[in-house]
Amino acid sequence: MTLAHLLEAEHISKYYGNVVALKDISMHVDAGEVTCILGDNGAGKSSFIKLLSGVHQPDAGRLLVEGEEVRFGSPRDARARGIATVYQDLAMVPLMSIWRNFFLGAEPRKGVRPLRWFDAAKAKRIVHRELREMGIDIRDPDQPVGTLSGGERQSVAIARAVYFGARVLILDEPTSALGVKQAGVVLKYILQARDRGVAVIFITHNPHHAHPVGDRFVILNRGQSLGAYEKTEIDRQELVRLMAGGSELAELEHELEAIKAEVG
Amino acid sequence: MTETTAAGTPPDERLVRVGPLSRLLTRPDIGALLGAIAVFLAFAYFARAVDWLSDPGIAAGWTDQAAQYGIVAVPVALLMIGGEFDLSAGVMIGSSGLLLGYLTTFQDMNVWPAILLVLLFGLVIGFINGITVVKTKLPSFIVTLATFFVLQGVNAAGTLKLTGQTAIQDIDTASGFESARRLFAGDLTHYDFKVKVLWWIGLTIVGAWLLAKTRFGNWIYSAGGEPNSARNVGVPVARTKIMLFMMTSGTAALMGIIEALELRSMQAKEGIGLEFIFIICAVVGGCLLTGGFGSVIGTFFGAAMLGMVQLGIVDSQWDSNWTFTFQGGILFAAVMLNTLIRSRAQKAR
Numbered sequence: 001m002t003l004a005h006l007l008e009a010e011h012i013s014k015y016y017g018n019v020v021a022l023k024d025i026s027m028h029v030d031a032g033e034v035t036c037i038l039g040d041n042g043a044g045k046s047s048f049i050k051l052l053s054g055v056h057q058p059d060a061g062r063l064l065v066e067g068e069e070v071r072f073g074s075p076r077d078a079r080a081r082g083i084a085t086v087y088q089d090l091a092m093v094p095l096m097s098i099w100r101n102f103f104l105g106a107e108p109r110k111g112v113r114p115l116r117w118f119d120a121a122k123a124k125r126i127v128h129r130e131l132r133e134m135g136i137d138i139r140d141p142d143q144p145v146g147t148l149s150g151g152e153r154q155s156v157a158i159a160r161a162v163y164f165g166a167r168v169l170i171l172d173e174p175t176s177a178l179g180v181k182q183a184g185v186v187l188k189y190i191l192q193a194r195d196r197g198v199a200v201i202f203i204t205h206n207p208h209h210a211h212p213v214g215d216r217f218v219i220l221n222r223g224q225s226l227g228a229y230e231k232t233e234i235d236r237q238e239l240v241r242l243m244a245g246g247s248e249l250a251e252l253e254h255e256l257e258a259i260k261a262e263v264g
Numbered sequence: 265m266t267e268t269t270a271a272g273t274p275p276d277e278r279l280v281r282v283g284p285l286s287r288l289l290t291r292p293d294i295g296a297l298l299g300a301i302a303v304f305l306a307f308a309y310f311a312r313a314v315d316w317l318s319d320p321g322i323a324a325g326w327t328d329q330a331a332q333y334g335i336v337a338v339p340v341a342l343l344m345i346g347g348e349f350d351l352s353a354g355v356m357i358g359s360s361g362l363l364l365g366y367l368t369t370f371q372d373m374n375v376w377p378a379i380l381l382v383l384l385f386g387l388v389i390g391f392i393n394g395i396t397v398v399k400t401k402l403p404s405f406i407v408t409l410a411t412f413f414v415l416q417g418v419n420a421a422g423t424l425k426l427t428g429q430t431a432i433q434d435i436d437t438a439s440g441f442e443s444a445r446r447l448f449a450g451d452l453t454h455y456d457f458k459v460k461v462l463w464w465i466g467l468t469i470v471g472a473w474l475l476a477k478t479r480f481g482n483w484i485y486s487a488g489g490e491p492n493s494a495r496n497v498g499v500p501v502a503r504t505k506i507m508l509f510m511m512t513s514g515t516a517a518l519m520g521i522i523e524a525l526e527l528r529s530m531q532a533k534e535g536i537g538l539e540f541i542f543i544i545c546a547v548v549g550g551c552l553l554t555g556g557f558g559s560v561i562g563t564f565f566g567a568a569m570l571g572m573v574q575l576g577i578v579d580s581q582w583d584s585n586w587t588f589t590f591q592g593g594i595l596f597a598a599v600m601l602n603t604l605i606r607s608r609a610q611k612a613r
Contacts, residue, residue, distance in 0.1 A: 075495075075496065075498075076498060079498065085496070087493075087496060092490070092493055093485065093486045093489040093490040093493050093494065093556065094489065094490065095485070095489045095556040095557045096482075096485050096486065096489055096556075100482055100485065103482070104482060104483075104486050104493075104494060104497050104499060105483075105486075105494070105497035105498035105499045106497075106498070107479040107482055109479060116478075116479075117473075117477045117478050117479075118477055118478050118479050118481065118482060120477070
């Protein structure tokens with residue numbers, strides 16, 4: 001047997017009634033690596049995340065953590081194995097402050113049972129320190145998360161997952177709703193997390209976001225895998241071509257040129 | 265705390281220096297405080313026939329009324345911040361008072377164990393409300409409206425069948441009545457201030473502490489603000505909501521006990537209509553109808569305001585029917601003000 005991967009999916013399939021959502025998908029990720037799951041809308045990316053994060057269970061195939069087969073009954077089970085998921089829209093509670101959000105569900109407490117309270121001073125101190133260590137530039141931990149930009153929200157959510165000891169970080173379309181500059185900021189934090197030894201699974205439909213940060217690329221199309229490639233095996237052009245299924249390539253390239261010109 | 269960024273870094277250029285006034289105006293409870301002060305001063309003028317400003321008897325009157333509203337408004341506010349309503353909170357006062365009356369007069373029970381049973385009854389009804397909302401995913405507005413009507417019928421029919429009248433009388437004949445009345449419904453030594461007012465202040469302090477300083481408080485905000493996000497990070501949203509429903513019905517039961525001991529009898533239709541007053545107090549206090557935001561301290565001022573209106577209109581020798589119009593006006597003004605304050609708190613500065 002080869003050396004076990006930190007998280008591995010083996011021949012995973014998922015059916016919703018008679019609909020085949022995913023068929024025979026395999027992938028793996030190791031500490032300090034970024035595996036990108038690429039696919040267009042409806043390719044099965046969301047279903048795949050839900051299997052990895054314990055929201056749903058696969059109908060066929062196995063999930064392995066460090067070579068050991070696991071079955072996640074709930075997201076809580078996945079978290080207990082160090083697998084944290086940051087969702088695109090559901091990362092934070094907008095009306096709550098950054099420090100309240102950061103510790104939501106894992107509030108530090110002080111005092112003596114049964115009279116214990118939320119150690120707000122400690123929470124604020126840690127948030128300040130953690131965000132600075134990740135190089136995240138926020139204005140004031142007391143401000144409601146709703147006042148942050150989309151990129152800042154994703155960044156804080158990533159910092160939170162890293163702080164709470166995530167070994168595998170699943171990012172669901174963290175850059176898709178963002179502008180070019182904002183997306184760049186989030187990509188930077190993905191690399192930050194990777195450099196701290198976190199295994200990152202980066203789900204996106206954008207090959208231009210995936211290629212610079214990914215070590216490995218798995219391309220999904222209509223619930224099936226078009227193959228898994230190491231970074232050395234595939235260049236950006238080829239990734240784009242696979243993503244677009246080849247056919248609409250000319251049109252796409254034209255658009256991309258326009259975007260490139262815009263970014264300058 | 266002062267700026268703690270790394271030494272040498274200039275303060276963030278995006279942080280505009282905020283004046284103390286506009287910083288204050290991002291707090292949800294300030295509007296209610298200002299409103300309460302405004303109402304107080306207004307009646308100092310309109311009710312100048314009595315000594316509104318300095319007569320302790322007058323203050324005892326409106327604080328009594330405010331406590332009547334404010335005690336149950338505390339958990340109602342927490343529940344609203346948690347994203348749910350309880351329309352059965354008013355009728356529960358009647359049901360609980362009647363149950364206390366039934367246990368003490370028809371079952372000859374000592375008041376103290378009867379009080380424990382009534383509180384337990386409140387928690388059970390709250391649990392039923394909560395579990396129904398969480399399991400069926402129906403709006404709590406509908407679920408608790410159903411509870412409201414069921415209990416309303418039980419109160420009226422049950423009382424009539426037991427007594428042949430519309431009230432249970434003579435609760436003061438029960439053993440243990442005097443000692444219980446001292447704790448729940450007595451007068452404080454001076455000026456007829458009711459002990460009820462202390463319950464109101466005490467519950468407000470507990471509620472505010474719970475919301476601001478505990479893990480449970482953090483869960484309340486998140487359960488109302490964005491329940492899916494909260495669930496994703498491991499907050500037991502369902503359990504939090506059920507607890508809030510239990511606190512609300514339990515506190516309504518406490519209010520029923522206070523009223524039954526104070527009045528020595530209980531009307532079958534007691535408490536009906538108060539559910540909306542509690543919600544007005546919470547909204548005046550800055551609670552959003554959509555959940556996730558609000559203040560227990562603000563709710564305290566909201567109750568104070570409504571208590572003042574109730575008594576002030578009488579002291580101004582106006583027709584007391586105007587009370588409803590005032591309550592409606594206060595509700596509307598509060599919602600407008602809250603929308604303003606929230607958009608200030610939420611929008612990028």
